[in-house]
Amino acid sequence: GQNIDQPTEMTATEGAIVQINCTYQTSGFNGLFWYQQHAGEAPTFLSYNVLDGLEEKGRFSSFLSRSKGYSYLLLKELQMKDSASYLCAGKDSNYQLIWGAGTKLIIKP
Amino acid sequence: GAVVSQHPSWVICKSGTSVKIECRSLDFQATTMFWYRQFPKQSLMLMATSNEGSKATYEQGVEKDKFLINHASLTLSTLTVTSAHPEDSSFYICSARDLGSAGFGEQFFGPGTRLTVL
Numbered sequence: 001g002q003n004i005d006q007p008t009e010m011t012a013t014e015g016a017i018v019q020i021n022c023t024y025q026t027s028g029f030n031g032l033f034w035y036q037q038h039a040g041e042a043p044t045f046l047s048y049n050v051l052d053g054l055e056e057k058g059r060f061s062s063f064l065s066r067s068k069g070y071s072y073l074l075l076k077e078l079q080m081k082d083s084a085s086y087l088c089a090g091k092d093s094n095y096q097l098i099w100g101a102g103t104k105l106i107i108k109p
Numbered sequence: 110g111a112v113v114s115q116h117p118s119w120v121i122c123k124s125g126t127s128v129k130i131e132c133r134s135l136d137f138q139a140t141t142m143f144w145y146r147q148f149p150k151q152s153l154m155l156m157a158t159s160n161e162g163s164k165a166t167y168e169q170g171v172e173k174d175k176f177l178i179n180h181a182s183l184t185l186s187t188l189t190v191t192s193a194h195p196e197d198s199s200f201y202i203c204s205a206r207d208l209g210s211a212g213f214g215e216q217f218f219g220p221g222t223r224l225t226v227l
Binding site for chain 2 (some may be wrong): 033040041042043044045053079096097099100101102
């Protein structure tokens, strides 16, 4: 079956760094997405990885290892506004997105 | 970036009535749109995939006669919740995939519609 696993909740301190892990099992693989979702709002696109390695975009970076079925989202210099849920989604062979349950990130001052 | 609008943003209706939600891609053409439902503190649940000019593909467990989807043009898809009941109260979110851009087919989400059925 297809499955995306990520931690349910994480807590970090303002100004610090946090890494949110995601493991995936999909029928075929055509890339992995990270989305941010604030409470009561729709998800917004953060990053996309299809090749192994690290993609850096400002304070956010995303890493992919296809051989391990593993990805992480790295958030640096955390700000209070980064408090949100972070959704990991894998694209399968039919180009459908398989969604994780999301990781709720709580930032403390 | 690509913009997707959704209307209405919230709606309250009586049990037994029908509610229509519109999803529009404003600055790109979307051959495929997706409808999701999200209950509080839960992840997105894909309800159906809507393709322009053809019937929608529904996920297992989603009643196609209850959740009517129409994708009449490349920029508009509608979801009608027929004979709504309190258990249909949820956050409904649409997304559209822009295959015409240089991107990688990421989905752009509308702002969502919060439906409350009394």
